[in-house]
Amino acid sequence: xxxxxxxxxxxxxxxxxxxxxxxxxxxxxxxxxxxxxxxxxxxxxxxxxxxxxxxxx
Amino acid sequence: xxxxxxxxxxxxxxxxxxxxxxxxxxxxxxxxxxxxxxxxxxxxxxxxxxxxxxxxxxxxxxxxxxxxxxxxxxxxxxxxxxxxxxxxxxxxxxxxxxxxxxxxxxxxxxxxxxxxxxxxxxxxxxxxxxxxxxxxxxxxxxxxxxxxxxxxxxxxxxxxxxxxxxxxxxxxxxxxxxxxxxxxxxxxxxxxxxxxxxxxxxxxxxxxxxxxxxxxxxxxxxxxxxxxxxxxxxxxxxxxxxxxxxxxxxxxxxxxxxxxxxxxxxxxxxxxxxxxxxxxxxxxxxxxxxxxxxxxxxxxxxxxxxxxxxxxxxxxxxxxxxxxxxxxxxxxxxxxxxxxxxxxxxxxxxxxxxxxxxxxxxxxxxxxxxxxxxxxxxxxxxxxxxxxxxxxxxxxxxxxxxxxxxxxxxxxxxxxxxxxxxxxxxxxxxxxxxxxxxxxxxxxxxxxxxxxxxxxxxxx
Numbered sequence: 122x123x124x125x126x127x128x129x130x131x132x133x134x135x136x137x138x139x140x141x142x143x144x145x146x147x148x149x150x151x152x153x154x155x156x157x158x159x160x161x162x163x164x165x166x167x168x169x170x171x172x173x174x175x176x177x178x
Numbered sequence: 179x180x181x182x183x184x185x186x187x188x189x190x191x192x193x194x195x196x197x198x199x200x201x202x203x204x205x206x207x208x209x210x211x212x213x214x215x216x217x218x219x220x221x222x223x224x225x226x227x228x229x230x231x232x233x234x235x236x237x238x239x240x241x242x243x244x245x246x247x248x249x250x251x252x253x254x255x256x257x258x259x260x261x262x263x264x265x266x267x268x269x270x271x272x273x274x275x276x277x278x279x280x281x282x283x284x285x286x287x288x289x290x291x292x293x294x295x296x297x298x299x300x301x302x303x304x305x306x307x308x309x310x311x312x313x314x315x316x317x318x319x320x321x322x323x324x325x326x327x328x329x330x331x332x333x334x335x336x337x338x339x340x341x342x343x344x345x346x347x348x349x350x351x352x353x354x355x356x357x358x359x360x361x362x363x364x365x366x367x368x369x370x371x372x373x374x375x376x377x378x379x380x381x382x383x384x385x386x387x388x389x390x391x392x393x394x395x396x397x398x399x400x401x402x403x404x405x406x407x408x409x410x411x412x413x414x415x416x417x418x419x420x421x422x423x424x425x426x427x428x429x430x431x432x433x434x435x436x437x438x439x440x441x442x443x444x445x446x447x448x449x450x451x452x453x454x455x456x457x458x459x460x461x462x463x464x465x466x467x468x469x470x471x472x473x474x475x476x477x478x479x480x481x482x483x484x485x486x487x488x489x490x491x492x493x494x495x496x497x498x499x500x501x502x503x504x505x506x507x508x509x510x511x512x513x514x515x516x517x518x519x520x521x522x523x524x525x526x527x528x529x530x531x532x533x534x535x536x537x538x539x540x541x542x543x544x545x546x547x548x549x550x551x552x553x554x555x556x557x558x559x560x561x562x563x564x565x566x567x568x569x570x571x572x573x574x575x576x577x578x579x580x581x582x583x584x585x586x587x588x589x590x591x592x593x594x595x596x597x598x599x600x601x602x603x604x605x606x607x608x609x610x611x612x613x614x615x616x617x618x619x620x621x622x623x624x625x626x627x628x629x630x631x632x633x634x635x636x637x638x
Contacts, residue, residue, distance in 0.1 A: 128502055128520075137510075137571060138517035144576065145521035152483020153529050158536040 190252050190346050190400045194293065197251025198240050203233035207295055210253055213344060214297055219319045220338045222258045222268055225298040229253075233295045246293030248403060248426060256349035257333050258299035259306060259382035260286050269382055270302035270332070272315050272507045283380025284415070285349065285391060285408040292407045297345065300335030304512045306351055306384045307493065308332050309359050309582040310567045314509025318564050323365035324607035327561040330363030332356040336394045337364035347395035347404045351381065353388045353489055355556075355586025358598035358612060361394050363561035365600045365608030367631075368394045369401040369624070372617050373593035375424075376408050377415035383496050385489035386417070387534075388590040398599060398631045399428060402624045409620075421618045428628040435626070437463050438473040438549035447584055449559035455602040455609040459553060462633045473545060473552065478588040481537055482580055484530040485591035487522045494519035510571030518576070534591050541592060546616045551626055553611050555585050556598040560607030585612065595620045597627045601634045 127133035134142075188196065197206070207229060214224045236251050258268040261279035268276040286296065301319050303311060311334030312318045319329040319338035329338045333350025337360030340348055350357040352370040361368025369392045376391050383389060391408070395401035406424040439460055445453070464470050494516050501508060501516060508516075545552060558581065569575060589596050594614050602609040613630070615623045 128498065133502075133505070134517050134520065135513070137573075138514055140573065141514060141518065141576065142521045145518045148483050148576070149487060149522055149526050152480070153487055153526050153533060156480060156484065156529070156533045158477075158480075158533055158540070159529065 189397065190249065190403060193252045193346070194245075194248060194250045197236065198245045202251075203230060203237050207233040207253060210344070211297060214255075217339075217342065217344060219317060220301060220335045220342060220344065221255070221298055222270075222301050222316070222335065223299045225265070225296060229295050229297050232290070236293060236295065246291070247407075248292055249289060249407065250293035252294055253297050253345055254289060254294045254347055254349070254404070255297045255300050255336070255339055255345050256286065257302045257306075257336050257351060259302060259351060260349060261380035262286055262296075267382065268299060270304045270306065270313055270316065275507050279380065281380060284377045284412040285381070288408050289349075289404070300333075300339055300348060302334055302336075303332035303356075304509050305493075305497070306332040306353065306356060306382065307512050307515055309355055309579055310564070311360060311363070312511070312564070312568050314511060314570065318568075321364055321561065321564075323363070324561055326563050326565070327607055328363055328564045328567055330360035330557075330561065333360045333394060337361055337366060337368070340364065340366045340394050340396055347393045347400050349391060349404075349408075350394050351384070351389065351391045352590065353384045353390070354485065354590050355583045357390075357392050357394060358556050358586050358596060359582065361598045362556040362600070362608065362610035365603060365610070366394055366396060367398050367401045367600075367627070368392070368598040369405050369620075370589070370596045371405060371409065371620055372421070372595040373590075374417050374419040375421060375595070375618070375620065376405075377410075377412040377418040379412055379414045385492035387488050387492060388485065388593075390590070398597065398624060398627045401597070402426065402428070402620075402628075405620065424620045424624075428625050431468075431625055431629055433467065434469060435551075436469045436471060436549040437626075438471055438475075438545060438552040440475040440478075440552075440554055441472040442474050442476045444475045444479040445555075447558045447581060448555055451602075451604060451606070452555050452557075452559050452609055456553070456555060456611060459601055459611055459630065459634070462630070466629070466633070471549060473549065475545070475552070475554070477537060477540055478554075479584070481533065481588040481591050482584065484533040484537075485587045486518075487526055487530045488534070488591070490515060490519045491522050491527045511575060512571075514571030514575055538592055541594075542616065550615065551619070551623055552614045554614065556610040556612045557582070558584060560604060560609060589614055593617065595623055597623050599627050599631055601630065
């Protein structure tokens with residue numbers, strides 16, 4: 122379990138894996154956190170909530 | 179090698195009819211198995227003994243005047259991620275990393291009951307992660323439609339096997355385009371069903387919110403027939419929904435069908451030749467009295483990261499214990515992609531699910547209230563050459579994957595069914611489009627695809 126803890130803490134990554142994280146974080150921000158369906162740049166963000174149980178396809 | 183195209187001379191229907199009339203396990207199945215065993219880039223394991231035993235049982239049944247079903251005696255194969263009792267499911271992983279299954283997956287059991295002769299297991303991207311078809315451990319299947327090009331992935335061997343004429347249809351799986359991309363790269367048909375149409379019981383999980391299984395096949399009719407056999411709840415997979423069964427055969431299109439075509443930035447990465455193929459499809463549809471209309475589908479181009487965050491977070495959950503125990507058993511690209519999940523915190527996953535819900539609502543409100551189906555490219559161009567895209571887990575892998583799955587991944591997030599079929603065969607390779615409809619519209623999109631396939635095919 123120690124290794125899994127390291128993974129969760131981001132300590133078990135190789136240098137090349139670590140190198141992608143800043144780019145991925147930027148894409149997560151741009152592609153999800155700031156997604157236009159959730160908010161517009163000129164608005165104060167609404168509180169966001171979702172219930173996974175309602176996420177029925 | 180250039181394998182003889184033994185199975186391609188006849189469609190599934192013709193094979194089933196012929197085998198019902200005349201036993202030919204030795205004459206037909208045995209030589210096909212010989213050829214399959216020589217195709218090491220395509221088959222990961224040929225199940226010769228089991229296939230011959232099953233074929234002989236089917237021959238005996240036919241001699242008694244009985245048929246097992248619509249696939250009686252038809253040789254099929256499957257991506258190496260479907261369990262069969264007492265066999266090892268390999269996952270496209272390193273030697274020894276698979277598992278010995280105790281129970282046969284629902285879809286294989288259904289194909290068996292319908293009379294298939296299961297030839298065995300096909301190559302795939304490692305753990306079904308990788309749209310090019312490259313596999314760190316096993317290489318890349320040959321592409322018979324465009325030698326030297328990528329096979330596409332992750333159902334790489336499935337697309338390659340159909341294109342090489344080894345089988346008429348093969349099972350794949352699709353979480354971000356993994357049926358449709360290899361179908362497009364190999365110039366064959368790929369049918370991704372609605373999320374929840376086919377039970378996942380006994381199928382390797384990748385990302386539960388977007389995983390689907392379905393066929394790649396030589397023709398639309400054959401893809402549809404196979405999908406009709408494997409669909410429907412099995413009483414085990416709770417995510418598989420009861421829905422009107424898929425018709426095994428096509429029927430004519432109703433008058434006034436409306437078809438949407440994208441206009442806007444969503445198509446910016448499309449090549450000129452892909453654009454010309456798409457326009458040709460639109461002209462043919464308009465000439466056949468379908469109503470074609472422009473749609474703003476730029477929303478689709480914004481959904482990639484939400485789809486990726488959900489898929490990689492779910493995949494990381496699947497693999498966390500195993501990768502902690504033996505990280506060295508994973509290839510570079512899979513490790514790098516799973517590592518992305520470290521930069522995807524739980525609140526981003528929740529937001530991604532929220533984007534998913536809102537995007538589905540927007541598609542119903544803005545698109546499927548106006549049109550019956552949508553037509554978009556499957557891939558931005560003809561399949562690229564494999565040497566150009568063999569970058570392992572290096573920098574640039576995210577950008578490369580985003581480009582390849584630009585037209586497919588959003589559809590997985592939305593859960594809609596989509597069928598990919600080739601509409602042009604150029605000297606540079608095949609060009610394919612997807613026909614997409616709302617949930618449970620497999621019959622409609624298959625009918626449209628059936629029509630389109632005939633419309634673009636040169637007369638025999």
